[in-house]
Amino acid sequence: MLRTFPVVPTSDQTLWAIAGIILLTMLAAIVIFLTTENHTKLIALIPLFVGGLFSHTAYASRHSQVELSEDKLSIKGEYGRQIPIASLICNRAEQISLSHSSLYKPKLRTNGTSLPGYLCGWFKLQNNEKALICVTDSDRVVYLPTRDNYSLLISLANPEEFLQFLREICS
Template sequence: AESRYFWFLIPVIVILVGVMALLATSVRGAHASRFEIRADGLRLEGDLYGRLVPRPELRVDLARRVDLGREEQLRPKSRRIGTALPGYQAGWFRLRNGEKALLYLTDRTRAVYIPTTAGYSLLVSPADPDGFLSQLRSVLGS
Protein backbone atom coordinates (compact mmCIF):
# COMPACT_ATOMS: atom_id res chain seq x y z
CA ALA A 1 0.00 0.00 0.00
CA GLU A 2 2.86 2.39 0.78
CA SER A 3 4.41 1.96 -2.68
CA ARG A 4 1.09 2.91 -4.28
CA TYR A 5 1.17 6.28 -2.46
CA PHE A 6 4.81 6.75 -3.42
CA TRP A 7 4.02 6.37 -7.13
CA PHE A 8 1.12 8.76 -6.77
CA LEU A 9 3.37 11.40 -5.18
CA ILE A 10 6.03 11.34 -7.91
CA PRO A 11 3.94 13.15 -10.58
CA VAL A 12 2.70 15.63 -7.97
CA ILE A 13 6.26 16.44 -6.92
CA VAL A 14 7.42 16.77 -10.55
CA ILE A 15 4.55 19.18 -11.31
CA LEU A 16 5.29 21.25 -8.19
CA VAL A 17 8.99 21.49 -9.05
CA GLY A 18 8.09 22.57 -12.60
CA VAL A 19 5.68 25.25 -11.37
CA MET A 20 8.27 26.55 -8.90
CA ALA A 21 10.90 26.70 -11.67
CA LEU A 22 8.54 28.71 -13.91
CA LEU A 23 7.69 31.05 -11.05
CA ALA A 24 11.38 31.55 -10.23
CA THR A 25 12.10 32.32 -13.91
CA SER A 26 9.29 34.88 -13.97
CA VAL A 27 10.44 36.59 -10.77
CA ARG A 28 14.01 36.69 -12.06
CA GLY A 29 12.72 38.09 -15.35
CA ALA A 30 10.90 40.87 -13.53
CA HIS A 31 14.17 42.02 -11.98
CA ALA A 32 16.33 41.40 -15.05
CA SER A 33 14.11 42.90 -17.77
CA ARG A 34 16.13 45.01 -20.17
CA PHE A 35 15.37 46.79 -23.39
CA GLU A 36 18.29 47.29 -25.75
CA ILE A 37 17.88 49.68 -28.67
CA ARG A 38 20.17 48.54 -31.46
CA ALA A 39 20.62 49.52 -35.10
CA ASP A 40 18.84 46.32 -36.20
CA GLY A 41 15.86 46.68 -33.84
CA LEU A 42 14.70 46.50 -30.25
CA ARG A 43 15.96 43.63 -28.11
CA LEU A 44 13.68 42.62 -25.23
CA GLU A 45 15.40 40.57 -22.53
CA GLY A 46 14.16 39.14 -19.28
CA ASP A 47 12.25 35.91 -19.17
CA LEU A 48 10.81 33.43 -21.65
CA TYR A 49 9.32 36.05 -23.97
CA GLY A 50 12.51 37.90 -24.91
CA ARG A 51 13.19 38.52 -28.57
CA LEU A 52 14.55 40.95 -31.13
CA VAL A 53 11.85 43.02 -32.82
CA PRO A 54 13.40 43.95 -36.19
CA ARG A 55 13.72 47.63 -37.09
CA PRO A 56 11.37 47.47 -40.13
CA GLU A 57 8.55 46.12 -37.92
CA LEU A 58 8.69 48.95 -35.36
CA ARG A 59 6.38 51.95 -35.86
CA VAL A 60 8.71 54.36 -34.07
CA ASP A 61 6.73 57.32 -35.44
CA LEU A 62 3.69 56.18 -33.40
CA ALA A 63 5.59 55.24 -30.21
CA ARG A 64 4.55 57.21 -27.15
CA ARG A 65 4.64 57.30 -23.39
CA VAL A 66 1.45 56.09 -21.71
CA ASP A 67 -0.05 55.92 -18.25
CA LEU A 68 -2.25 52.83 -18.20
CA GLY A 69 -4.15 54.27 -15.26
CA ARG A 70 -5.49 56.92 -17.63
CA GLU A 71 -5.54 55.13 -20.97
CA GLU A 72 -8.05 52.35 -20.43
CA GLN A 73 -7.99 51.12 -24.03
CA LEU A 74 -4.33 50.11 -23.74
CA ARG A 75 -4.74 48.17 -20.49
CA PRO A 76 -4.20 44.42 -20.68
CA LYS A 77 -7.56 42.64 -20.75
CA SER A 78 -6.67 38.97 -21.02
CA ARG A 79 -3.49 36.94 -20.93
CA ARG A 80 -2.84 34.63 -23.86
CA ILE A 81 0.45 33.21 -22.66
CA GLY A 82 2.58 34.96 -20.12
CA THR A 83 3.19 35.94 -16.54
CA ALA A 84 0.88 38.10 -14.47
CA LEU A 85 2.20 38.78 -10.99
CA PRO A 86 1.59 41.82 -8.79
CA GLY A 87 3.86 44.49 -10.24
CA TYR A 88 4.96 42.45 -13.25
CA GLN A 89 3.28 41.39 -16.49
CA ALA A 90 5.20 39.79 -19.33
CA GLY A 91 4.18 37.82 -22.38
CA TRP A 92 1.33 37.90 -24.86
CA PHE A 93 -1.84 39.70 -23.84
CA ARG A 94 -4.97 41.07 -25.50
CA LEU A 95 -5.55 44.76 -24.76
CA ARG A 96 -8.96 46.31 -24.06
CA ASN A 97 -8.95 47.87 -27.53
CA GLY A 98 -8.64 44.37 -29.04
CA GLU A 99 -4.97 44.62 -29.99
CA LYS A 100 -2.56 41.77 -29.40
CA ALA A 101 0.45 42.99 -27.40
CA LEU A 102 3.76 41.75 -26.06
CA LEU A 103 4.19 43.17 -22.55
CA TYR A 104 7.13 43.78 -20.27
CA LEU A 105 5.46 45.89 -17.60
CA THR A 106 6.69 46.64 -14.10
CA ASP A 107 5.23 50.15 -13.76
CA ARG A 108 1.87 50.81 -15.44
CA THR A 109 2.16 54.57 -14.95
CA ARG A 110 5.48 54.84 -16.82
CA ALA A 111 4.98 52.67 -19.87
CA VAL A 112 5.91 53.08 -23.53
CA TYR A 113 3.55 51.92 -26.28
CA ILE A 114 5.16 50.91 -29.59
CA PRO A 115 2.97 49.63 -32.44
CA THR A 116 4.47 47.25 -34.99
CA THR A 117 3.65 46.24 -38.54
CA ALA A 118 3.56 42.58 -37.47
CA GLY A 119 0.04 42.54 -36.04
CA TYR A 120 0.88 43.34 -32.42
CA SER A 121 2.09 46.19 -30.23
CA LEU A 122 4.70 46.41 -27.50
CA LEU A 123 4.05 47.76 -24.01
CA VAL A 124 7.23 48.11 -21.96
CA SER A 125 8.14 50.02 -18.82
CA PRO A 126 11.76 51.20 -18.99
CA ALA A 127 13.33 52.96 -16.00
CA ASP A 128 13.39 56.27 -17.93
CA PRO A 129 10.49 56.28 -20.42
CA ASP A 130 11.30 59.71 -21.88
CA GLY A 131 14.98 58.86 -22.34
CA PHE A 132 14.00 55.50 -23.84
CA LEU A 133 11.67 57.18 -26.37
CA SER A 134 14.32 59.74 -27.26
CA GLN A 135 16.92 57.03 -27.86
CA LEU A 136 14.40 54.90 -29.77
CA ARG A 137 13.69 57.80 -32.14
CA SER A 138 17.33 58.77 -32.60
CA VAL A 139 18.58 55.22 -33.25
CA LEU A 140 15.60 53.68 -35.06
CA GLY A 141 13.64 56.68 -36.34
CA SER A 142 13.15 57.07 -40.08
Protein backbone atom coordinates in the same frame (compact mmCIF):
# COMPACT_ATOMS: atom_id res chain seq x y z
CA MET B 1 25.51 51.78 -31.28
CA LEU B 2 23.83 49.56 -28.70
CA ARG B 3 21.96 51.10 -25.77
CA THR B 4 20.44 49.20 -22.87
CA PHE B 5 17.32 50.37 -21.07
CA PRO B 6 16.32 48.59 -17.85
CA VAL B 7 12.72 47.59 -17.25
CA VAL B 8 11.38 48.95 -13.96
CA PRO B 9 11.90 46.13 -11.40
CA THR B 10 8.78 44.74 -9.76
CA SER B 11 7.91 45.89 -6.28
CA ASP B 12 8.93 43.98 -3.17
CA GLN B 13 5.24 43.18 -2.63
CA THR B 14 5.09 41.36 -5.98
CA LEU B 15 8.31 39.52 -5.18
CA TRP B 16 6.87 38.38 -1.84
CA ALA B 17 3.73 37.13 -3.62
CA ILE B 18 5.90 35.08 -6.00
CA ALA B 19 7.95 33.79 -3.05
CA GLY B 20 4.72 32.69 -1.36
CA ILE B 21 3.67 30.78 -4.48
CA ILE B 22 7.09 29.10 -4.66
CA LEU B 23 6.88 28.14 -0.98
CA LEU B 24 3.40 26.64 -1.44
CA THR B 25 4.54 24.59 -4.43
CA MET B 26 7.53 23.29 -2.47
CA LEU B 27 5.27 22.35 0.46
CA ALA B 28 2.92 20.58 -1.96
CA ALA B 29 5.86 18.60 -3.36
CA ILE B 30 6.93 17.54 0.14
CA VAL B 31 3.39 16.51 1.12
CA ILE B 32 2.92 14.54 -2.10
CA PHE B 33 6.29 12.85 -1.69
CA LEU B 34 5.64 11.87 1.94
CA THR B 35 2.06 10.69 1.49
CA THR B 36 2.22 8.67 -1.74
CA GLU B 37 3.33 5.15 -2.49
CA ASN B 38 6.82 4.57 -3.86
CA HIS B 39 5.71 4.08 -7.45
CA THR B 40 3.85 7.43 -7.54
CA LYS B 41 6.43 9.64 -5.82
CA LEU B 42 7.42 11.11 -9.18
CA ILE B 43 4.18 13.12 -9.07
CA ALA B 44 5.99 15.33 -6.54
CA LEU B 45 8.11 16.62 -9.42
CA ILE B 46 5.13 18.52 -10.85
CA PRO B 47 4.95 21.15 -8.07
CA LEU B 48 8.77 21.33 -8.11
CA PHE B 49 8.60 22.16 -11.82
CA VAL B 50 5.94 24.83 -11.16
CA GLY B 51 8.11 26.26 -8.38
CA GLY B 52 11.01 26.42 -10.83
CA LEU B 53 8.89 28.33 -13.33
CA PHE B 54 7.91 30.85 -10.66
CA SER B 55 11.57 31.17 -9.63
CA HIS B 56 12.36 32.13 -13.22
CA THR B 57 9.47 34.62 -13.16
CA ALA B 58 10.80 36.17 -9.94
CA TYR B 59 14.25 36.60 -11.47
CA ALA B 60 12.95 37.95 -14.79
CA SER B 61 10.62 40.41 -13.04
CA ARG B 62 13.65 42.14 -11.50
CA HIS B 63 16.27 41.79 -14.27
CA SER B 64 14.55 42.47 -17.61
CA GLN B 65 15.90 45.01 -20.05
CA VAL B 66 15.50 46.30 -23.58
CA GLU B 67 18.47 46.65 -25.92
CA LEU B 68 18.15 49.02 -28.85
CA SER B 69 20.59 49.16 -31.76
CA GLU B 70 20.53 50.49 -35.33
CA ASP B 71 19.06 47.25 -36.66
CA LYS B 72 16.98 45.66 -33.90
CA LEU B 73 15.18 45.98 -30.59
CA SER B 74 15.88 43.08 -28.20
CA ILE B 75 13.73 42.34 -25.18
CA LYS B 76 15.73 40.43 -22.58
CA GLY B 77 13.35 38.91 -20.08
CA GLU B 78 10.65 36.34 -19.52
CA TYR B 79 9.06 36.75 -22.97
CA GLY B 80 12.13 38.02 -24.79
CA ARG B 81 12.42 38.44 -28.52
CA GLN B 82 14.27 40.36 -31.19
CA ILE B 83 12.39 42.74 -33.46
CA PRO B 84 13.95 44.38 -36.52
CA ILE B 85 13.84 48.19 -36.41
CA ALA B 86 12.11 48.10 -39.82
CA SER B 87 9.16 46.32 -38.14
CA LEU B 88 8.60 49.14 -35.62
CA ILE B 89 6.23 52.03 -36.28
CA CYS B 90 8.49 54.55 -34.58
CA ASN B 91 6.42 57.67 -35.23
CA ARG B 92 3.55 56.22 -33.16
CA ALA B 93 5.72 55.34 -30.16
CA GLU B 94 4.74 57.21 -27.01
CA GLN B 95 4.91 57.18 -23.26
CA ILE B 96 1.58 56.32 -21.68
CA SER B 97 0.11 55.78 -18.25
CA LEU B 98 -2.13 52.75 -17.96
CA SER B 99 -3.64 54.39 -14.89
CA HIS B 100 -5.08 57.13 -17.13
CA SER B 101 -5.36 55.52 -20.58
CA SER B 102 -8.00 52.82 -20.65
CA LEU B 103 -7.49 52.29 -24.40
CA TYR B 104 -4.23 50.38 -23.88
CA LYS B 105 -5.08 48.52 -20.68
CA PRO B 106 -4.66 44.75 -20.91
CA LYS B 107 -8.02 42.99 -20.80
CA LEU B 108 -7.21 39.36 -21.61
CA ARG B 109 -4.05 37.35 -21.03
CA THR B 110 -3.54 34.90 -23.89
CA ASN B 111 -0.10 33.59 -22.86
CA GLY B 112 1.87 35.02 -20.01
CA THR B 113 2.14 35.94 -16.37
CA SER B 114 -0.41 38.09 -14.60
CA LEU B 115 0.40 38.94 -10.99
CA PRO B 116 -0.30 42.10 -9.00
CA GLY B 117 2.35 44.56 -10.15
CA TYR B 118 3.71 42.31 -12.91
CA LEU B 119 2.17 41.59 -16.29
CA CYS B 120 4.36 39.89 -18.85
CA GLY B 121 3.55 38.03 -22.05
CA TRP B 122 0.89 38.17 -24.73
CA PHE B 123 -2.30 40.07 -23.95
CA LYS B 124 -5.28 41.52 -25.75
CA LEU B 125 -5.77 45.22 -24.99
CA GLN B 126 -9.01 47.16 -24.43
CA ASN B 127 -8.75 48.46 -28.02
CA ASN B 128 -8.55 44.79 -29.21
CA GLU B 129 -4.90 45.07 -30.22
CA LYS B 130 -2.63 42.10 -29.60
CA ALA B 131 0.33 43.14 -27.45
CA LEU B 132 3.53 41.75 -26.02
CA ILE B 133 3.84 43.44 -22.67
CA CYS B 134 6.15 43.69 -19.70
CA VAL B 135 4.46 46.08 -17.29
CA THR B 136 5.77 46.57 -13.78
CA ASP B 137 4.91 50.25 -13.32
CA SER B 138 1.67 51.36 -14.97
CA ASP B 139 2.74 55.02 -15.07
CA ARG B 140 6.03 54.56 -17.00
CA VAL B 141 4.96 52.55 -20.02
CA VAL B 142 6.23 52.87 -23.58
CA TYR B 143 3.66 52.00 -26.24
CA LEU B 144 5.32 50.91 -29.49
CA PRO B 145 3.26 49.44 -32.35
CA THR B 146 4.82 47.12 -34.93
CA ARG B 147 4.07 46.30 -38.54
CA ASP B 148 3.58 42.66 -37.49
CA ASN B 149 0.05 43.17 -36.08
CA TYR B 150 1.00 43.55 -32.44
CA SER B 151 2.24 46.30 -30.15
CA LEU B 152 4.75 46.46 -27.33
CA LEU B 153 3.95 47.83 -23.87
CA ILE B 154 7.05 47.99 -21.69
CA SER B 155 7.66 49.71 -18.34
CA LEU B 156 11.04 51.37 -18.69
CA ALA B 157 13.02 53.17 -16.01
CA ASN B 158 13.77 56.02 -18.47
CA PRO B 159 11.00 56.05 -21.09
CA GLU B 160 11.86 59.55 -22.38
CA GLU B 161 15.48 58.56 -23.00
CA PHE B 162 14.36 55.39 -24.80
CA LEU B 163 11.92 57.28 -27.03
CA GLN B 164 14.54 59.90 -27.89
CA PHE B 165 17.08 57.22 -28.89
CA LEU B 166 14.40 55.29 -30.83
CA ARG B 167 13.53 58.42 -32.83
CA GLU B 168 17.22 59.04 -33.57
CA ILE B 169 17.61 55.50 -34.88
CA CYS B 170 14.42 55.59 -36.95
CA SER B 171 15.10 58.94 -38.61
